[in-house]
Amino acid sequence: MPRSVPDKRTRLIDTAARLTHEQGYNRTTLADIARESGVPLGNVYYYFSTKEALGEALVDRMNGAYESLRARWNANEDPKARLNAFIQMTIDNRDVLARSGCPVGTLCAELHKAGGPLADHAATLFDNILKWLEQQFRRIGKSGAESRDLAAHVLSALEGGSLLTHTFHDPRFAVREANRLKEWIRDL
Amino acid sequence: MPRSVPDKRTRLIDTAARLTHEQGYNRTTLADIARESGVPLGNVYYYFSTKEALGEALVDRMNGAYESLRARWNANEDPKARLNAFIQMTIDNRDVLARSGCPVGTLCAELHKAGGPLADHAATLFDNILKWLEQQFRRIGKSGAESRDLAAHVLSALEGGSLLTHTFHDPRFAVREANRLKEWIRDL
DNA sequence: GTCTATATGTGGATAGAC
DNA sequence: GTCTATCCACATATAGAC
Numbered sequence: 001m002p003r004s005v006p007d008k009r010t011r012l013i014d015t016a017a018r019l020t021h022e023q024g025y026n027r028t029t030l031a032d033i034a035r036e037s038g039v040p041l042g043n044v045y046y047y048f049s050t051k052e053a054l055g056e057a058l059v060d061r062m063n064g065a066y067e068s069l070r071a072r073w074n075a076n077e078d079p080k081a082r083l084n085a086f087i088q089m090t091i092d093n094r095d096v097l098a099r100s101g102c103p104v105g106t107l108c109a110e111l112h113k114a115g116g117p118l119a120d121h122a123a124t125l126f127d128n129i130l131k132w133l134e135q136q137f138r139r140i141g142k143s144g145a146e147s148r149d150l151a152a153h154v155l156s157a158l159e160g161g162s163l164l165t166h167t168f169h170d171p172r173f174a175v176r177e178a179n180r181l182k183e184w185i186r187d188l
Numbered sequence: 189m190p191r192s193v194p195d196k197r198t199r200l201i202d203t204a205a206r207l208t209h210e211q212g213y214n215r216t217t218l219a220d221i222a223r224e225s226g227v228p229l230g231n232v233y234y235y236f237s238t239k240e241a242l243g244e245a246l247v248d249r250m251n252g253a254y255e256s257l258r259a260r261w262n263a264n265e266d267p268k269a270r271l272n273a274f275i276q277m278t279i280d281n282r283d284v285l286a287r288s289g290c291p292v293g294t295l296c297a298e299l300h301k302a303g304g305p306l307a308d309h310a311a312t313l314f315d316n317i318l319k320w321l322e323q324q325f326r327r328i329g330k331s332g333a334e335s336r337d338l339a340a341h342v343l344s345a346l347e348g349g350s351l352l353t354h355t356f357h358d359p360r361f362a363v364r365e366a367n368r369l370k371e372w373i374r375d376l
Numbered sequence: 377g378t379c380t381a382t383a384t385g386t387g388g389a390t391a392g393a394c
Numbered sequence: 395g396t397c398t399a400t401c402c403a404c405a406t407a408t409a410g411a412c
Binding site: 377378379380381382383384385386387388389390391392393394 | 395396397398399400401402403404405406407408409410411412
């Protein structure tokens with residue numbers, strides 16, 4: 001029994017993900033999400049008791065999506081190839097980054113101004129990325145401490161490039177940082 | 189006639205700068221700013237016709253503050269020393285960065301989700317930084333195109349490090365990126 | 377220039393019928 | 395499970411006396 005239209009709960013999370021990325025979390029209202037999902041506003045509260053609960057589900061969904069990507073990259077045995085696949089994502093998404101920034105970076109920046117449990121939950125997105133990056137550097141033969149530093153450097157450069165790309169609506173900033181990292185990994 | 193208390197307009201901008209950095213622009217209300225400035229809410233509108241007008245003044249003030257810093261760094265003739273002074277700012281401010289992130293980076297990220305004239309105005313903060321950085325690399329002897337790339341790389345690394353430092357409330361991410369840049373500049 | 381009171385709009389959340 | 399109507403809090407902005 002194929003379902004061409006996902007169930008309401010899924011639709012609400014998907015719409016929340018898109019609108020939060022485009023407009024920011026605070027500026028995205030439950031009324032926006034409900035309308036774009038084709039769900040009446042009052043019905044949203046059957047699935048999510050508060051906006052924050054929807055935010056938590058949104059972070060969970062993003063974590064799952066990135067976990068799927070990492071699983072795919074793990075099919076390649078070469079850790080440098082895995083790192084390059086991660087970096088290539090920035091290049092492939094350059095136009096989206098120019099329009100709305102990195103979905104993870106902008107979400108973390110915004111939520112950590114408010115604090116609270118949702119902010120900490122969003123930080124797990126970066127944490128999971130860092131852990132995976134660290135594993136790849138260990139496979140290359142780096143020590144534990146150095147692997148953590150190198151992982152942080154990769155993510156810092158890509159996030160910084162994404163921020164400039166977003167601010168100037170110019171994909172080149174992120175692409176240049178990505179290419180710089182690829183050369184740097186090649187020579188490691 | 190020394191004035192220990194700045195005039196109202198100045199106080200409003202200063203308070204707006206602090207609260208916007210701590211809480212974000214959207215979550216900071218004019219009532220917050222008025223209260224913390226010791227100005228009645230209705231009186232705010234005598235100085236700024238809209239919240240956006242206050243936002244513009246805030247960006248202008250930040251541009252002026254960073255311009256003053258750059259003027260001080262320009263007193264040193266050595267371009268590498270100037271670059272190091274810029275990078276050192278990240279290290280000196282590490283605890284503030286851990287609590288609230290980079291004032292410029294978080295402001296640009298938040299405002300560019302909404303778009304509009306204020307977002308473009310905020311981008312001038314990064315633009316002025318990049319122009320100054322580019323000048324230093326030209327002084328070192330780099331070409332125009334390469335100087336622009338190197339300037340973008342410095343800012344990307346520091347902003348990315350600041351974002352991770354903010355997200356994890358851990359100063360080390362920004363400090364490591366700063367130290368890495370210092371070594372990189374030394375060997376240029 | 378200053379300040380109180382208030383208008384206006386909007387967002388999160390609830391009540392309660394179906 | 396679904397949906398309409400509505401409550402309540404709060405943010406921007408205005409009116410108008412002083």
